[in-house]
Every structure is written in structure tokens, then in C-alpha cells.
Amino acid sequence: xxxxxxxxxxxxxxxxxxxxxxxxxxxxxxxxxxxxxxxxxxxxxxxxxxxxxxxxxxxxxxxxxxxxxxxxxxxxxxxxxxxxxxxxxxxxxxxxxxxxxxxxxxxxxxxxxxxxxxxxxxxxxxxxxxxxxxxxxxxxxxxxxxxxxxxxxxxxxxxxxxxxxxxxxxxxxxxxxxxxxxxxxxxxxxxxxxxxxxxxxxxxxxxxxxxxxxxxxxxxxxxxxxxxxxxxxxxxxxxxxxxxxxxxxxxxxxxxxxxxxxxxxxxxxxxxxxxxxxxxxxxxxxxxxxxxxxx
Numbered sequence: 076x077x078x079x080x081x082x083x084x085x086x087x088x089x090x091x092x093x094x095x096x097x098x099x100x101x102x103x104x105x106x107x108x109x110x111x112x113x114x115x116x117x118x119x120x121x122x123x124x125x126x127x128x129x130x131x132x133x134x135x136x137x138x139x140x141x142x143x144x145x146x147x148x149x150x151x152x153x154x155x156x157x158x159x160x161x162x163x164x165x166x167x168x169x170x171x172x173x174x175x176x177x178x179x180x181x182x183x184x185x186x187x188x189x190x191x192x193x194x195x196x197x198x199x200x201x202x203x204x205x206x207x208x209x210x211x212x213x214x215x216x217x218x219x220x221x222x223x224x225x226x227x228x229x230x231x232x233x234x235x236x237x238x239x240x241x242x243x244x245x246x247x248x249x250x251x252x253x254x255x256x257x258x259x260x261x262x263x264x265x266x267x268x269x270x271x272x273x274x275x276x277x278x279x280x281x282x283x284x285x286x287x288x289x290x291x292x293x294x295x296x297x298x299x300x301x302x303x304x305x306x307x308x309x310x311x312x313x314x315x316x317x318x319x320x321x322x323x324x325x326x327x328x329x330x331x332x333x334x335x336x337x338x339x340x341x342x343x344x345x346x347x348x349x350x351x352x353x354x355x356x357x358x359x360x361x362x363x364x365x366x367x368x369x370x
Contacts, residue, residue: 130235
């Protein structure tokens, strides 16, 4: 694997992007998994009634979302106008200065013009964007050939059996219809021994960043995991989990060398997400906070 390139920018534009990226990260991290704030007593009741879990990964393909850079001069102008117009409003909203949002709205038309001018010089040539898209398509095809889905299910099962007293087994024929659509009989003869099903679906994968001319982006993968009781198909636990790369790169940088670093990032999500599911669903216990007041 080639040495990763790290580009340090000191321009005002880069500093603003870093600030906006931080604000987005803070907003994303503010969502606490519901398991962390559940009452410990019902959570313990849920877990104590489970001895065998069937693990399934939905065959449905995930949605792919990729934020492309501005393509060519015209793309740079359009993206620059939008980014320039939105920037002062966002900064004003985040500012502690009274009336910051209103001031941002006043400045917005002027910054939109400046953004359009900047977009002319900062836009990525259309040919380079298309070449990068081709490389990332090759990377996506390589990922499909690696059997990551099977590795993920096996990792969840292995970790569950190693770290908990519960028995985890593969259950590929589990129904992924929402439980409220009616009861669904399990089709496997071994279903009588399964107390619950761990249903996992990969919802979205791709590259995300701040909408700008040539934004730094991270890879991300979002999954939806549900623990369903076999007897009545009721949902016991329900969480959305995200795996994202620590490093942000431009679209072209992720596409370097047929996207080998992008492939490595998604491969690393297999053990990370498997461990997160087992920890959150079967090992993490909320803490009952004592506010100092007696009942």
C-alpha cells in the first residue's frame, strides 16, 4: 500500500471548512444510543430472557451516497455561490454574538458572489472527477468480491459466543419485514431453540463531507440492528450504528491507487461494528444517576 498523503492547508477557506466539519461532528455525536439511557431493570429483564440468538444480515443492498466535488468551471461557480451564500448564515447561527444569524443573512449575497469567483479557480477539472469516479467504482467492485458480509456475520457470532453467556448461531432465513406487519413464522426447524433474532441491515455507505468546492470527506457506513423476540416478533432493542474513517481526504485522494485506502477503511468496519453490536446490545448497562435527592 502506498504511503498516505497528508496535505496541510492554512488558507481561510480550509479553516472555515474545519470549523463547519467540527460543528457537524458535534451534532452527529450528540445522539446518544437509546440503550445507554434505558432503565437498567427492563434492559436486564430483556437480556435475562434470552439464551440463543439467531443472527441475520439483510440481503437488501445499501444506498450509496457520495458527495462529489464541483466538476469543471461551471460546477465550481454553482457550488461556490451556494457555499458562499450559506457560509455566513451558518457561522452567524453558531456565533454567540446576538443577531448573528441576521447579520449572516445580510452578508450572504456578497459572500455568494465571492464564492462563485472562488469556485472558478478551486473547481476540479471534469476529467479528473470522472477518472476518480472510475477508480472508486473499481474499489466498490473489489469490496463486493471480498465476502465482507459473511465475515461480518461470522464476527458477530464469534464475539457473541466469546463474550456473553448467550449462544449465537447463523440464521439466514429470518424475516426482515417490520414486526408490526403481523406475526411471521420462522421457517427453520431449529427456530424453537432461538429466543431472539438479531436482524442487521446495512442502510447507507459512501463518502460524506461539507458541501463545498472540493471538500475533505470521510468514508461512512450506517447499519440498523434490531433484537426481535421470536415468540411474538416484538422489538426488544433497536439501534442505528455508524462506522466512519478517522481521516478526511478529498474525492481524488480516496480514489488514488484504485481506492485501496477506501477499501481498507470499509474492511476495518467489519470488526468495529460487530464489536459495537455485541457490546451495546448484550454487555453495556446504563447507570442509574443519583441526583442526591431521596425518595
